[in-house]
Amino acid sequence: MVISNRELGFGGNMSEIIASESTSYDLNEVVASLNKLLKLRTIPIGMKMFESIEEMESIPKIRRPSAVHTTDQIVGQACRNGWTVGITVEDLVGPQCSTVIGLSPRDDKWLSGDRMAGVWFSDLEGASDHQNSMDVVEHGKYLAMAVSPLTSGRLNPPDICLIYATPAQMILFINGLQWTGYKKLDWGCVGESACADSWGRALSTGEPSLSIPCFAERRYGGVMEDELLMAIPPHFLPKIIDGLEHLSKNGLRYPIAPYGVNTDAKAGMGVSYSS
Numbered sequence: 001m002v003i004s005n006r007e008l009g010f011g012g013n014m015s016e017i018i019a020s021e022s023t024s025y026d027l028n029e030v031v032a033s034l035n036k037l038l039k040l041r042t043i044p045i046g047m048k049m050f051e052s053i054e055e056m057e058s059i060p061k062i063r064r065p066s067a068v069h070t071t072d073q074i075v076g077q078a079c080r081n082g083w084t085v086g087i088t089v090e091d092l093v094g095p096q097c098s099t100v101i102g103l104s105p106r107d108d109k110w111l112s113g114d115r116m117a118g119v120w121f122s123d124l125e126g127a128s129d130h131q132n133s134m135d136v137v138e139h140g141k142y143l144a145m146a147v148s149p150l151t152s153g154r155l156n157p158p159d160i161c162l163i164y165a166t167p168a169q170m171i172l173f174i175n176g177l178q179w180t181g182y183k184k185l186d187w188g189c190v191g192e193s194a195c196a197d198s199w200g201r202a203l204s205t206g207e208p209s210l211s212i213p214c215f216a217e218r219r220y221g222g223v224m225e226d227e228l229l230m231a232i233p234p235h236f237l238p239k240i241i242d243g244l245e246h247l248s249k250n251g252l253r254y255p256i257a258p259y260g261v262n263t264d265a266k267a268g269m270g271v272s273y274s275s
Contacts, residue, residue: 027150027157030237037176037244038169038254042227044150045078046158046234047199049101049142056086056144059154064091071097071195072221075147079164080222084148096193100200101145102137120192133188134196137203150234160202161237163230170210170228172244172254177208177236179243185210192216194229202231 031044050056057064063085065074070093077083089103096115098104113127121127148154150161165173174185187210190196197211209231213223223229247253251271259268 025238027153027234027237030234030241031150033241033244034163034237037241037248038165038172040163040165040169042164042224043079043082045075045147045162046150046155047075047145047147047160047162047203047231048155048158049137049203050086050144050146051142053088053144056088056146059084059086059146059148061154062086062146068093070216070220071101072217072223074145075162075199075217076221076223078147078149079162082149084146084152084154086144086146088144097195099139100134100136100193100195101203102139102142103145105139106136116192130190130192133190134193135201135204135209136196137200157234159233160199160231161234162199163232164223164227165230166226167228168256169254170230172247172252172256173230173240174210175247175252176240176243179246180239187211198229198231202233206233208232208236 034040034044056062061084063077063083065085065087069087069091071087074085074087074091077085089098092098092103095104095110099106099110104110111128111131113121113124113129113131115127116130117124117127121130146155147162148158150158163173178185185208187201188197189212192214194211194214194217198209198213201207201209211229211231213221213227213229217223217229218225259265
């Protein structure tokens, strides 16, 4: 699938993306390069929001849930099973899931955190602070969401991509992102409901968004113990591939071979950190 690539340096915003000159790139080639350079174990997927249910349901070979799920499970069905799945608010178990993707309102009851007090947080004040700290998609614009493997070409293009990786793979992914147009990356952690740190933040800000997947993502979404999640708009991916290829030529590649904790470091450091 070839899609528009609106080039963006760090510190840009969505209006700058739209106004910038576009080129094209192939997501099949991007995924092949990611798998070659990082040896990912989990299928890279896309997520896309839809203003109408009909538009979502028109996606070729889309699956619709026959049971109530968490958003974590829907994401898991795409990246673990390779499915293309579309949902509406009626398919989700409750507003903690649907509010993050803008299908339910961020209303006073949701912000109160009353359902999480005494379970995830010691009191109502802490639970409410948690809810208010979450990054979510603005309610009122979208009625549906779909996820699909990037190589399927069915979302054409996705709003964001979800990349699961081990910490070693992820730091190289980030190093590739920072190869050109360097910027220090700052992320937060809300704890439980970490989907707000990943797809909630990336959808609402258009920025790369790293998260430590939470209890629910691992229990219901099949996320493995050693996986982190990067949610990122697709136009960043060619820049990352270019960065990873340059790093690889410099000997900075995955897997990262252990040097040894008792070995004289001078020879290794002279290669990786030339002075």
